[in-house]
Amino acid sequence: MLELKTSFGTFGNFTDMARYMKEEGIREVAVEAHYVYDKVVKLDFTLAEIREKLEAGELT
Numbered sequence: 001m002l003e004l005k006t007s008f009g010t011f012g013n014f015t016d017m018a019r020y021m022k023e024e025g026i027r028e029v030a031v032e033a034h035y036v037y038d039k040v041v042k043l044d045f046t047l048a049e050i051r052e053k054l055e056a057g058e059l060t
Helices: 014-024 047-055
Strands: 002-006 009-011 028-035 038-046
Touching (some): 002 014, 028 047, 038 047
Antiparallel strands (some): 028 038
16 A cells, blocks of 8 residues: 655545645645655655656656
């Protein structure tokens, strides 16, 4: 199970996280990606970067 942990919540996918960021006016985020409760990676994104990657099919 994938979990994307941020300072403003935990999400199951990048689409939901990007939607929340847009609605709340959040421009940047630090994300810890966890898979089955083990930290996989920590990433820093801007909302624009997330949206570009989603449109390119790079994130799910």
